[in-house]
Amino acid sequence: MNPDCEETVSGQLNTVDRFSDLPDFLVHHIISFLDTREAYRTCILSKRWAHISATNPIISCWPSDEVSARLLGYIDSRMQRYAKDNLRIRTLILRFPASNKVFGCDVEDIELSRKLEELSCKVDEWICIAVRNQVARLVLHGPINYQLPDILLSAKSLRQLNCYKVEIPYYNGAINLASLQTLELLRVDVEERMLNHIISACLLLKCLSVESCYGFKTIVIPCCSQLKELTLSNTLPKDGTIVLETSSLACFKFSDSTSDRWPVMSKPGLLRNLRTLDLSSSGITDGDLGKLLPELASLETLHLVNCRRLTMIRISSVQLKKIYLVNCHGLLYVTIDAPSLTKFKYKGDFDPDCIITISSQASCLLSVHTIPYCLDTPGFFKLKQLMTGLRSCNALKIWLSDDYDESGPDDIKFDEEELGDVNLGPPRDIRELKLSLYDQNLSRSSVSAFLNGLFWTCRPDIISFQFFFHEPDLMIQLFMSELEDMANCWGHPLKRIESLDANCSNTLKSKKVDLQLRLHW
Template sequence: MDRISELPDFTIHHIMSYLSAKEVAQTSVLSHNWYNFYVSFPIFDFHEPYKWFVGDLANKNPERFCKNETIRFRKRLHRFTEFVDDFLVRFSNLKLCMQKFRLLIGLLDVEASSILDKWIGLAIKNEVKELDLNVQTDKNAMYPLPWIIFSAASVNALKLEGCKLGQIPETIRLYSLKSLILKKVFIKEEIVQKLTNQCPLLEDFSLDYFWGLSHISIVQPHKLKLCSIVEPVDELKSVKVAAPSLQQLVIIGGVRRSIVIDVAECSNLKVLKLKAVNLIDQEFHRLMSKFSVLEDLEVTLCALLEQIMISSDRLKKLRISYCIKLKEIEIDTPNLLSLHYWNHPILTSKVNVPCPWKLYFINAVDELGNKVDPDVQWFLNMKRFLGASNQIKLLSINVKSNRDSFNLEEFRNSLSSLPCEVEKLWLLLDAPPSSFAALLDGLLGIGYSREFCVLINHEVHHNFIEWLYKEMTNRDNNCCNSRNIKCWRHYLKDFKIRGFHFPPSIDSPSLKKPLDVNAVMDLWPKLPNGILQCRLDWCFPESLE
């Protein structure tokens, strides 16, 4: 007996909302009752059906079709539009409220645009709450939004992709709108101002990969909490956000652009993420001084920054990545819970960060952005950086060297302390075999760990793994007996391979589990890309004599 169908319609529809579009369609053949549930289901998701109808052309831009592909696409698109049209018209005749309308479609001509206008009108007529429209087309033939969409008083979430917002009504009636996401759109400055000012409930606003703007001004929105401005295609010159209610701001610019940022009036900002924003030191520090309640800060690819100074007792998360000109950091954050540093090693003049650190060291780069082979100073900077904390949770070192540039003897003469202990040590080494010994001595001279992982994603890494195994198992302890601080060979008690992990991208279920040590040894010459896990047991003296 079918007891489920005796439940109220809204309960059945809630259960169906967790199913895929295909599974929802399959329920229609169960019984007459289930067919009625199906046709009255208020969630319309036409992403999957579009791919069923269009097939191999679904992920290709229609503007790049050859002649035969264009003919095939028109036929498939016609069948898809008939399918969608039948659904929407049938539902509209029921005079029910629509919960969600999500559509993926490719356009070739004006006829397709007119059918889109009709569907949007039907959705708004049925008081749709979530409207998600993804139009796959060329930049020069974007879908012009009909004005009716700006009077959709029932819509609380609006997502538009591949659309042109060239002109809009003088008055916007999106009275229920809380989330507005615009991606791959053409939009004008005055439209941004209208949308953010005339939507009284707007809390989340996102612009991603857009055209038509040189200036963005978002001033005194009513309830805005989240704002994201990502990858402008045109020359965006300035961003001004004056929103006391704003809690999270994400700005991702372009590496070759300089954007003037004015967000000083966002005094309650808790999360700030800056990527590819060319701020100089003074601008960055002036910006930081405005945010007294900031809790989460991410600074990535800010190519002009040379010094980062942060002092805050509210900051809890800090991430600094790929700031190629960075020379010094000064951080006083006594309540920080998470620190991620992904960059070349630099000076740490003052650091008060009691939480565990995660460090990802990479090559320094020159003024042209080219990687510089690691030298003695690079290793010494890394050792000083590690010495600023006794809680290194992860030390990941990605070293690329094209020549034998590291002077091991000079490095050893510069050492005045034993290597720092870290919880986990990860290594990715891309160097000629003649550099293996010197680079490994340098790396293990600055830090050591019981958990040692070597990443493999290139043939040269297999060569290093083979060399490493021989070096670890047949180490010579008579190399530097006369030195006060000896090399790692004198302190290593035992070396074991624990297993091999395949990368998450591998789909085979049989390769999801890590290989044990016996399987690793059997497959040694044929190991694919992945992570070799090793166990190192050490015996360091408590102090130097």
């Protein structure tokens, strides 16, 4: 018998409404995945659901294109009820559209300034209610020229604050954000003394993100801070400075595409607990990186993106597990001695003039994202060199894409005789070779050279293809044909090729096709 049904005396079955028996807090959690309008519509289900909708501690106002009087009236009436009944507000999300439309007014409308001022006053009132009712999370994408009210700086219960396109005016009083753990500022106007005042006052702050903000020149993370994650993106002027005085940082992400200098200052030993370093800086030099890396005794993940002034990287680390080099086009020498390395990713022109040497005792995944014509004979030779320093390579991933280089031919050429007397031994045995191709209409000769160079480099048990094409079936047939023609060209020819995707024939019409082949040597 269905456990949700009960049998009556007459033998008929009555359905039991288990959902209505759920406690309020659980139903609140369920409808928290709905937006404000959808959550409000649940009130028609029953009297209890009307109560649930009215007492939901999660309030979300997110108009898609225009701020209407009807929507603001509903939010206001709901906030007034929370204030009257002293109901807990756990989350308040106010996201106003980026356009200048308020109550149907365009930016040229003479009524716009007045209505924006009225809206700002109403948002101030809602924030005051939320603070008094112990709000824990506030997400605010403010209306135009909106300034945060001072009362928000005394929200003792606030744990997470996300601000977008607002202004934080200077406040010389005491800041009492005793519970704040996450602070996100995006395109925010804030004075330097105010920003540093907030950082130093929030002793429990664990995660700080400042992106595309302005109004300050120096950011100081004091020694008393317990900050674990720091993200700074395109937010400093050319002469700006970041002063790190704390030793608690575990993750530091820095992005700056305009500065011609390395702006980070830190005393020796303070970065000993850093585990993840993500740098996208046009200003960092070989000397800067050479001084920084020895300080990172606990570093496990290193991202270097668009660091075009770097020409040489030397890394020796027992803890390092993942390295990503992306579009660092000035590199000439890369030497990595990392016994625990499990993943190495390289994106950019696969320039054979750049010498990359990797030494690792762990099983490592190599990932190379390049444009087709860089995989010529020297390119495959460089790829094979990369694999020689690895004790074990469980997978090799090759991405072919023109997404960052629109010039140049797409032909792939490989001729082993060009290498002369150079011999790196037989192809490397690996578990899987992963190939991803993005809108590459390669010729038959390029496909043949591509596969020939890869089989000269490695001997996989599995080949996995990912085709991102409008019509991938022709390219798949070309690759399959070349695989069959090449099967007898090697000392251990392919005995059988199996498609592990039973629905492959049905997916050929899609824009993305995953195809996996088992190779039997």
